[in-house]
Amino acid sequence: MKGSLLAVLALGLVGANAQAERYILKNPTSSLVTAQAVKTIELGGDRYVVVNAPRFSAFEASLADSAEKVMVDYKIGVPATKPGHQIQDAKGAWWWDDKPTKAWHPDKLKYAELPADRDGTGRIVAVLDTGMDYNHKALKDHVWTNAKEIPGNGIDDDGNGYVDDVHGYDFEGNDSDPMDGDAHGTHCAGVIAGGQDEISGARGVAPGAKVMAVRIIGNEQTGFMSDAVEGIKYAVDNGATVLSNSWRVYRSWSTYNPSDENIELMRKAIEYAGSKGVIFVAAAGNESKNMDRMSDDPMWPGGYEGLTNLVVVAASDEDDKPAYFSNYGSGHVMVAAPGSDIISTVPGNKWQSMSGTSMATPLVAGSIARGLSANYGPDRAIAKMMETSVRSDLWTTKVKSGGTIQLTDYLRD
Numbered sequence: 001m002k003g004s005l006l007a008v009l010a011l012g013l014v015g016a017n018a019q020a021e022r023y024i025l026k027n028p029t030s031s032l033v034t035a036q037a038v039k040t041i042e043l044g045g046d047r048y049v050v051v052n053a054p055r056f057s058a059f060e061a062s063l064a065d066s067a068e069k070v071m072v073d074y075k076i077g078v079p080a081t082k083p084g085h086q087i088q089d090a091k092g093a094w095w096w097d098d099k100p101t102k103a104w105h106p107d108k109l110k111y112a113e114l115p116a117d118r119d120g121t122g123r124i125v126a127v128l129d130t131g132m133d134y135n136h137k138a139l140k141d142h143v144w145t146n147a148k149e150i151p152g153n154g155i156d157d158d159g160n161g162y163v164d165d166v167h168g169y170d171f172e173g174n175d176s177d178p179m180d181g182d183a184h185g186t187h188c189a190g191v192i193a194g195g196q197d198e199i200s201g202a203r204g205v206a207p208g209a210k211v212m213a214v215r216i217i218g219n220e221q222t223g224f225m226s227d228a229v230e231g232i233k234y235a236v237d238n239g240a241t242v243l244s245n246s247w248r249v250y251r252s253w254s255t256y257n258p259s260d261e262n263i264e265l266m267r268k269a270i271e272y273a274g275s276k277g278v279i280f281v282a283a284a285g286n287e288s289k290n291m292d293r294m295s296d297d298p299m300w301p302g303g304y305e306g307l308t309n310l311v312v313v314a315a316s317d318e319d320d321k322p323a324y325f326s327n328y329g330s331g332h333v334m335v336a337a338p339g340s341d342i343i344s345t346v347p348g349n350k351w352q353s354m355s356g357t358s359m360a361t362p363l364v365a366g367s368i369a370r371g372l373s374a375n376y377g378p379d380r381a382i383a384k385m386m387e388t389s390v391r392s393d394l395w396t397t398k399v400k401s402g403g404t405i406q407l408t409d410y411l412r413d
């Protein structure tokens with residue numbers, strides 16, 4: 001690792017530019033490095049220090065010998081939301097139909113018939129995303145509040161390491177305000193626990209659950225893996241039992257020294273969540289790719305193998321068919337859930353339709369919160385969701401469960 005980093009540094013001198021690269025240093029030994037820390041994360045007995053280093057600077061060159069391991073801090077992003085309802089004509093061309101005015105997913109999943117005493121009460125779902133409009137009229141009563149933290153006094157009242165973290169934290173901006181600078185995170189939060197939109201009928205699947213705002217993605221819809229790792233640890237340590245992750249990274253996104261070793265820390269964070277009984281739900285992505293055949297360009301976190309608390313989600317449309325954009329692959333993707341033309345909350349007391357595995361993911365996360373409120377326990381909450389899925393030939397090779405989620409049987413003893 002050290003050798004390859006130096007080699008890349010040397011090669012890079014040819015085309016020098018002024019960009020800075022962000023690095024994660026495992027157990028650094030140099031005080032020069034720790035003095036420059038953007039953030040420090042303690043995980044599994046190891047210490048990870050994040051630094052910015054101008055490309056081709058003396059500081060960057062010094063990093064290779066300053067720590068046990070030097071990793072590029074991968075850039076992460078939310079899957080671009082896709083245009084909604086599509087129809088294909090006889091010549092195979094795709095056309096966009098009119099946007100829906102009625103939310104279909106609450107009827108499809110029979111929200112009105114689901115047991116009210118298994119509505120996610122007492123469960124916290126962390127939304128790791130662009131932030132959350134916690135003032136939205138349909139969200140404000142469903143947002144997690146850190147009862148031990150006094151807002152705005154500049155003091156870390158509960159001693160959890162974060163000052164004034166009342167509804168969550170902004171790990172991207174390193175401040176206490178996880179307000180949504182986009183709309184993506186607010187949309188996901190509404191899918192989980194939002195109140196009802198009187199016009200469309202849109203509402204959250206788990207009205208009793210609370211949503212924790214973990215902002216890891218900036219206003220350009222990108223962020224850093226280290227912020228996600230810190231956000232995962234924060235959410236787990238502060239009571240979330242389900243983590244909703246509508247973001248991902250492809251190896252090809254890192255043009256500079258890409259290596260699978262760089263994602264070791266993200267895996268460790270998901271394992272940490274698993275060790276605490278926390279379920280990590282992740283989007284399959286919107287590139288119409290078979291995730292079982294991506295060894296040339298792996299994607300994470302959906303592409304990890306051997307993590308028992310990881311639930312990867314594909315998107316279905318109103319006819320229970322695979323959404324045209326959804327990634328798939330029964331070796332990696334567990335289940336499918338409605339993710340096409342999903343109406344939910346967006347900032348400014350509004351509702352909007354969005355399409356993507358980003359929307360299917362919080363739907364599964366919220367459904368699991370309902371399962372946990374039926375006291376299933378994490379393993380059963382996942383296994384029963386697989387068992388009760390509606391199987392279809394269209395899904396056999398696409399998701400491990402063979403179909404789309406179905407909640408009436410899922411929440412029945």
Ligand SMILES: [Ca+2]
Nearest residue numbers: 156158160162
């Ligand atoms: Ca605090």
Ligand SMILES: [Ca+2]
Nearest residue numbers: 150155157164
């Ligand atoms: Ca405070």
